[in-house]
Amino acid sequence: MLAAVDWHILWQRIFHPDHVFVLALWRTIYISVCAQALGVLLGLIGALMRMSRFFPLRLLSGAYVLIFRGTPLIVQIFFVYFGANLLFGFTLIPRTVDFGLFQMDGAAFAGIVALGLNEGAYMREIIRAGIDAVDRGQMEAAKSLGMPYPMAMRRIVLPQATRFIIPPLGNEFNSMMKNSSLIFFIGVTELFGDAEIRYSTSFKPVEYFLAVAFWYLVLTTVWSLIQAQIERKLAVSERGDELSFRERVAAAWLPAAMRIRGTP
Amino acid sequence: MLHAEGVVKRFGRLEVLKGVSLEVKPREVVCVIGPSGSGKTTFIRCINHLEKIDAGRIEVNGHLIGYRERNGKLVEDTERNIARQRAEIGMVFQRFNLFPHKTALENVIEAPTHVRGVTKDQAARQGKALLERVGLADKFDTYPGKLSGGQQQRVAIARALAMNPALMLFDEPTSALDPEVIGEVLDVMKSLAIDMGTTMIVVTHEMGFAREAADRMVMMDDGRIIEEAPPAQFFDSPREERTKQFLSKIL
Ligand SMILES: Nc1ncnc2c1ncn2[C@@H]1O[C@H](COP(=O)(O)OP(=O)(O)OP(=O)(O)O)[C@@H](O)[C@H]1O
Ligand SMILES: [Mg+2]
Numbered sequence: 001m002l003a004a005v006d007w008h009i010l011w012q013r014i015f016h017p018d019h020v021f022v023l024a025l026w027r028t029i030y031i032s033v034c035a036q037a038l039g040v041l042l043g044l045i046g047a048l049m050r051m052s053r054f055f056p057l058r059l060l061s062g063a064y065v066l067i068f069r070g071t072p073l074i075v076q077i078f079f080v081y082f083g084a085n086l087l088f089g090f091t092l093i094p095r096t097v098d099f100g101l102f103q104m105d106g107a108a109f110a111g112i113v114a115l116g117l118n119e120g121a122y123m124r125e126i127i128r129a130g131i132d133a134v135d136r137g138q139m140e141a142a143k144s145l146g147m148p149y150p151m152a153m154r155r156i157v158l159p160q161a162t163r164f165i166i167p168p169l170g171n172e173f174n175s176m177m178k179n180s181s182l183i184f185f186i187g188v189t190e191l192f193g194d195a196e197i198r199y200s201t202s203f204k205p206v207e208y209f210l211a212v213a214f215w216y217l218v219l220t221t222v223w224s225l226i227q228a229q230i231e232r233k234l235a236v237s238e239r240g241d242e243l244s245f246r247e248r249v250a251a252a253w254l255p256a257a258m259r260i261r262g263t264p
Numbered sequence: 265m266l267h268a269e270g271v272v273k274r275f276g277r278l279e280v281l282k283g284v285s286l287e288v289k290p291r292e293v294v295c296v297i298g299p300s301g302s303g304k305t306t307f308i309r310c311i312n313h314l315e316k317i318d319a320g321r322i323e324v325n326g327h328l329i330g331y332r333e334r335n336g337k338l339v340e341d342t343e344r345n346i347a348r349q350r351a352e353i354g355m356v357f358q359r360f361n362l363f364p365h366k367t368a369l370e371n372v373i374e375a376p377t378h379v380r381g382v383t384k385d386q387a388a389r390q391g392k393a394l395l396e397r398v399g400l401a402d403k404f405d406t407y408p409g410k411l412s413g414g415q416q417q418r419v420a421i422a423r424a425l426a427m428n429p430a431l432m433l434f435d436e437p438t439s440a441l442d443p444e445v446i447g448e449v450l451d452v453m454k455s456l457a458i459d460m461g462t463t464m465i466v467v468t469h470e471m472g473f474a475r476e477a478a479d480r481m482v483m484m485d486d487g488r489i490i491e492e493a494p495p496a497q498f499f500d501s502p503r504e505e506r507t508k509q510f511l512s513k514i515l
Contacts, residue, residue: 140314141361141420145375145427146351148343155378159365 006207013211024194025215031112031190032177038116039176040169043123048153050128061124068121074182076118081110081186111183119176126168130161163234170227177219191215265290265431265463266311270320273306280306282487283320288431291461295474295495298484299510304467305358307484308435311465312353313346324353325430351379354424354432358440360416362408368395368419369404372426380427387426394422398452414445418452425456432456434466446470453477469514475499483507 013021049061068076084092097109134157142152181192189197195212199205266288273281280303288294296304309315311322313330321338322329329349331338341349363371372391376382382390395404398418408416417437424432437453438446450473456462457477468474474481474495481498483491483506491504499515502508 135361137357137359137361138363141355141357141363143314143347144312144350144353144355144357145423146347146379147375148347151378155374156363160363 004206005210006204009202009204009207010211013208014214021194024189024191027108027188028177028180028191028219031108031115031183031188032173032180034112035115035119035180036173036176038112039119039123039172040127042116042120043125043127046120046124047127047131050124051131065121065124068118073114073118073179074185077111077114077183077186080114080117081107105188107183107187110186111180111188115176115180115183118179119172122172123169126172127161127165130163130165131157133164134160166231166234167227170223170230173227174220174223177223178216181216265292265325266465267323268307268311268320269322271307271310271317271322272319273303273310273315274318280487281310281317284484284487284489285320286482286489288463288465290463292479293457293462293464293466293477294480294482295478296465296467296482296484297469297474297510297514302484303487304484305435308355308433308465308467311431311433312350312355314355316340324349347379351375351427352430354427354429356417356420356424356432356434356437358436360408360413360420360440362416362420362423364408367405367407368400368411368422371408371419372423375423376426391422391426394425395419397455398422399448412445413441414448417441417449421449421452421456430463432462432464434464434468436467436469438468438470471499471515483510485510 017025046061046064049057052058052061081093084090093106093110093113095106097104097106138156138160139152142156143149147155180190184190184193184196187193191212195208199208202208266286268284268286271281271284272279284303284307286294286307296307298304306315310317311324311329316330321331327349328338328341330341330346332341332345340346362368363374366374369388369391372394373382373384373387376387376390377384392401392404395401398421400415400418400422403411403415403419408419411419421437434453438449441449450470453464453466454473454477457464466474466478478495481491481493481495482489483498483502483504485506491498491502491507493503498507499511502511
């Protein structure tokens with residue numbers, strides 16, 4: 001079986017990627033980043049709505065999470081792109097979306113919206129848990145100094161909540177990069193789509209899918225390094241001092257239980 | 265300065281304050297004592313509307329706290345107005361509640377700059393003077409995590425003072441501290457009370473401090489104020505049996 005693998009193709013795909021591939025890689029990256037950013041924004045709005053005094057806002061936030069966590073992502077992607085057309089007979093998202101400064105492929109835009117909407121439902125839970133994890137005394141101290149609720153939230157509670165939000169957010173982005181492959185099904189040639197197209201013209205599935213798996217692995221690994229850097233920065237601003245290089249590496253690579261505690 | 269009248273507070277079916285009335289004059293220092301669960305913390309928190317009240321009224325400087333009168337009824341005030349009222353009332357918590365992501369000086373200037381709109385330079389100048397006054401001239405840029413409990417509580421006092429509050433509330437400011445640093449916090453509070461003439465309501469079981477700094481002692485029990493007297497009289501010849509019992513336990 002192994003002999004059937006065309007190692008040359010694999011080698012080429014990994015070490016000499018062509019420009020079509022690089023474009024696909026770029027799509028995966030920018031779509032994931034934009035969708036994640038949208039997800040964080042929606043999650044934040046959803047979390048604040050969830051804590052609102054007004055019942056309709058809490059209800060809306062709850063319904064949002066219920067729907068987007070309770071249905072398959074691929075279905076959401078189809079509904080965002082084709083839903084308006086199929087249900088109401090008008091085109092919500094045109095073939096190309098014009099932002100004035102630049103244009104974007106309509107399917108890619110729909111993909112970002114769908115992935116972002118889905119992600120927002122998960123981020124709402126993460127952000128809410130992060131806010132809950134901040135000592136209640138912080139909000140009270142801020143209020144007792146005369147800060148209105150929004151200011152206390154923005155300046156005191158949220159900065160402290162990020163410490164709890166960032167690690168799961170990093171994991172969410174890892175999933176996002178992999179889940180973004182689903183938007184191939186609305187015609188976006190991202191990383192997975194590129195492999196799919198190559199395979200369908202060459203009938204070499206193993207080579208192309210092995211190569212694409214490798215590239216996803218590269219993306220997620222690079223991200224995990226970036227994530228470790230960000231978490232280190234946060235730890236520094238929290239403690240107000242610098243970690244040693246050894247601690248940084250340890251923090252990035254060792255499981256939590258094995259980490260070397262910093263000397264105070 | 266403070267006028268509290270028939271304050272009732274319930275948590276669900278539990279009535280924690282059963283009609284508390286208290287009058288505090290400008291520059292007066294009132295110490296509140298009472299057994300655990302008698303409602304001391306709850307009462308203090310009602311004064312700056314960290315808790316809503318179910319009946320009665322609280323006025324600070326003649327302003328109704330937390331509520332507006334509409335057609336003879338009290339309705340809760342807007343977030344903005346409540347915030348404005350709280351800015352006039354300083355509060356020091358048992359567990360300090362410093363902002364851990366900000367240095368000592370940043371903690372102190374946070375509210376003046378963002379609530380009052382004072383410039384950073386001016387706020388920093390005042391903030392440094394305040395930190396010097398509480399004996400922390402060398403800790404401006406230190407994060408709370410690197411300060412001892414006593415130092416943190418002194419920063420918290422400076423932070424509250426930075427808003428020039430008309431009234432300072434202290435909720436057992438020394439009971440979370442190691443015995444050896446209690447003195448440094450009490451010294452700061454004494455100087456506020458005696459030298460600066462700050463109007464203060466202090467929940468404390470530090471009887472030495474109370475004797476020295478208080479103008480009046482207040483004994484709470486089971487959601488009520490059961491006795492009020494100047495310290496000398498309060499400690500030497502308490503009127504109520506409950507007060508006698510309680511004092512004999514803590515002295
Ligand atoms: N948020 C709350 N929800 C429900 N019950 C509460 C709440 N806060 C306080 N209580 C109850 O109210 C009562 C009075 O509490 P409070 O903290 O005011 O007492 P305290 O006099 O400050 O006691 P301590 O000396 O222990 O601090 C207690 O029975 C307490 O359990
Ligand atoms: Mg208490």
